[in-house]
Amino acid sequence: VIRTEGLTRSFSMGTTTVQALRGIDLTIQRGEYVAIMGPSGSGKSTLMNLIGCLDTPTEGEYHLNGTAVAQLAEHELARIRNKEIGFVFQSFNLLARATALRNVELPLIYGGVAPRERRERAAEALREVDLIDRMDHRPNELSGGQRQRVSIARALVTKPALLLADEPTGNLDSKTSYEIMGLFQRLHEAGNTIIVVTHEREIADHARRIVTIRDGLVANDERNIVP
Amino acid sequence: VIRTEGLTRSFSMGTTTVQALRGIDLTIQRGEYVAIMGPSGSGKSTLMNLIGCLDTPTEGEYHLNGTAVAQLAEHELARIRNKEIGFVFQSFNLLARATALRNVELPLIYGGVAPRERRERAAEALREVDLIDRMDHRPNELSGGQRQRVSIARALVTKPALLLADEPTGNLDSKTSYEIMGLFQRLHEAGNTIIVVTHEREIADHARRIVTIRDGLVANDERNIVP
Numbered sequence: 001v002i003r004t005e006g007l008t009r010s011f012s013m014g015t016t017t018v019q020a021l022r023g024i025d026l027t028i029q030r031g032e033y034v035a036i037m038g039p040s041g042s043g044k045s046t047l048m049n050l051i052g053c054l055d056t057p058t059e060g061e062y063h064l065n066g067t068a069v070a071q072l073a074e075h076e077l078a079r080i081r082n083k084e085i086g087f088v089f090q091s092f093n094l095l096a097r098a099t100a101l102r103n104v105e106l107p108l109i110y111g112g113v114a115p116r117e118r119r120e121r122a123a124e125a126l127r128e129v130d131l132i133d134r135m136d137h138r139p140n141e142l143s144g145g146q147r148q149r150v151s152i153a154r155a156l157v158t159k160p161a162l163l164l165a166d167e168p169t170g171n172l173d174s175k176t177s178y179e180i181m182g183l184f185q186r187l188h189e190a191g192n193t194i195i196v197v198t199h200e201r202e203i204a205d206h207a208r209r210i211v212t213i214r215d216g217l218v219a220n221d222e223r224n225i226v227p
Numbered sequence: 228v229i230r231t232e233g234l235t236r237s238f239s240m241g242t243t244t245v246q247a248l249r250g251i252d253l254t255i256q257r258g259e260y261v262a263i264m265g266p267s268g269s270g271k272s273t274l275m276n277l278i279g280c281l282d283t284p285t286e287g288e289y290h291l292n293g294t295a296v297a298q299l300a301e302h303e304l305a306r307i308r309n310k311e312i313g314f315v316f317q318s319f320n321l322l323a324r325a326t327a328l329r330n331v332e333l334p335l336i337y338g339g340v341a342p343r344e345r346r347e348r349a350a351e352a353l354r355e356v357d358l359i360d361r362m363d364h365r366p367n368e369l370s371g372g373q374r375q376r377v378s379i380a381r382a383l384v385t386k387p388a389l390l391l392a393d394e395p396t397g398n399l400d401s402k403t404s405y406e407i408m409g410l411f412q413r414l415h416e417a418g419n420t421i422i423v424v425t426h427e428r429e430i431a432d433h434a435r436r437i438v439t440i441r442d443g444l445v446a447n448d449e450r451n452i453v454p
């Protein structure tokens with residue numbers, strides 16, 4: 001379960017302060033499928049980075065599975081990020097000097113999985129995003145959408161209990177997007193929690209709940225009847 | 228006018244070769260508004276980089292305004308890229324250590340515009356993409372869609388005769404996308420040529436012609452009645 005209270009994140013820049021989040025109260029149960037929408041600059045990625053334990057709030061509380069994240073030691077946070085959370089970054093965040101396969105293997109390397117098993121699982125994840133024939137390409141030898149799909153494969157390779165996907169289809173054509181949403185659906189049906197940031201309504205419509213962020217606040221939070 | 232004949236681009240990777248473009252014949256008249264669509268990995272960005280004189284083909288010919296680009300000296304290519312072409316990159320390509328304002332000023336610095344005028348024109352371009360209040364932020368202090376809009380402002384600041392925009396709205400919500408398409412429309416109405424790569428039909432529908440690329444070839448090329 002994800003529970004935030006009064007979650008605030010400010011960035012101080014010299015003389016001015018940018019308030020990216022101004023007090024977010026949000027509860028997401030285990031196994032939910034939530035879409036987060038809102039205008040460019042409204043605070044969606046900032047919220048995802050806090051939920052994913054990649055950043056700390058300026059004020060407010062964040063409880064993950066009943067534990068206050070602020071109280072957790074760094075090694076415990078690292079364990080949660082590696083074993084329980086899969087993160088698809090809006091800017092992909094791939095290692096420039098590693099092949100597609102190596103990038104997908106990374107979470108398994110951190111998790112201490114044996115080399116042979118991790119290569120097989122990484123290859124399988126690349127097969128699922130239809131990129132097995134690009135496994136030896138480095139990021140600058142891939143198209144924009146292919147880089148995005150490598151980043152998706154990396155997030156899915158650990159079959160995470162919580163998938164956080166920030167604009168996962170921004171660079172993909174409709175057919176490829178549809179295939180990626182099918183992968184998310186399968187992860188969801190296995191009982192995992194999915195949170196997707198998107199600006200595309202067709203993508204949000206796969207979720208059963210749509211949260212709208214505007215100017216750092218929750219503007220709307222409604223159930224979505226999946227068409 | 229843009230005219231390509233048998234345009235081919237191959238990437239050799241050790242023992243294998245990836246044929247990104249397999250012979251593209253395309254003619255685009257001055258003042259046209261063309262959308263390029265196609266699956267992820269089909270060759271759209273590779274084609275845009277060739278049209279924008281940022282890359283050279285493996286085979287085939289490319290004539291820009293009646294001149295064979297292959298015959299042009301580097302300083303002449305640099306002049307064309309700076310004065311006549313505006314490029315919105317799929318991965319934004321902003322300078323990490325420069326502010327938003329400075330990034331937008333760059334083409335004007337290369338073009339030898341006086342400091343005061345170039346700052347005013349760059350600020351005006353940022354105002355047009357609704358980012359004047361972020362002009363002092365560096366890229367890592369901006370949201371994904373804000374970085375994209377800085378990259379759009381940089382491409383528009385020279386009021387280019389040819390605008391090449393590669394997935395310009397991938398990270399933008401509908402309202403912001405609509406505003407950006409309004410800016411492109413204005414540039415088009417002033418008689419300039421616009422080529423937009425997109426996977427969103429609503430974006431392609433602003434163009435009067437849609438070219439579909441599939442597996443490195445032109446699969447379809449049709450007039451589009453703007454709704």
Ligand SMILES: Nc1ncnc2c1ncn2[C@@H]1O[C@H](COP(=O)(O)OP(=O)(O)OP(=O)(O)O)[C@@H](O)[C@H]1O
Binds near residue numbers: 141146
């Ligand atoms: N430097 C390179 N070395 C090897 N292969 C490359 C290189 N650049 C691109 N490719 C390959 O060429 C093909 C076309 O790439 P391109 O970037 O043009 O596709 P695209 O249509 O823009 O895709 P997307 O919609 O995902 O951005 C891809 O399959 C890609 O893997």
Ligand SMILES: Nc1ncnc2c1ncn2[C@@H]1O[C@H](COP(=O)(O)OP(=O)(O)OP(=O)(O)O)[C@@H](O)[C@H]1O
Binds near residue numbers: 011013038364367370
């Ligand atoms: N490191 C930072 N320093 C200063 N301001 C920042 C920083 N990171 C983000 N911001 C600002 O905080 C606000 C929220 O950013 P955020 O990335 O969360 O937006 P977003 O909703 O994900 O937008 P997009 O849809 O464009 O990706 C933006 O206005 C941005 O300029």
Ligand SMILES: [Mg+2]
Binds near residue numbers: 045372
């Ligand atoms: Mg974002």
Ligand SMILES: [Mg+2]
Binds near residue numbers: 143145271273317393
């Ligand atoms: Mg591309």
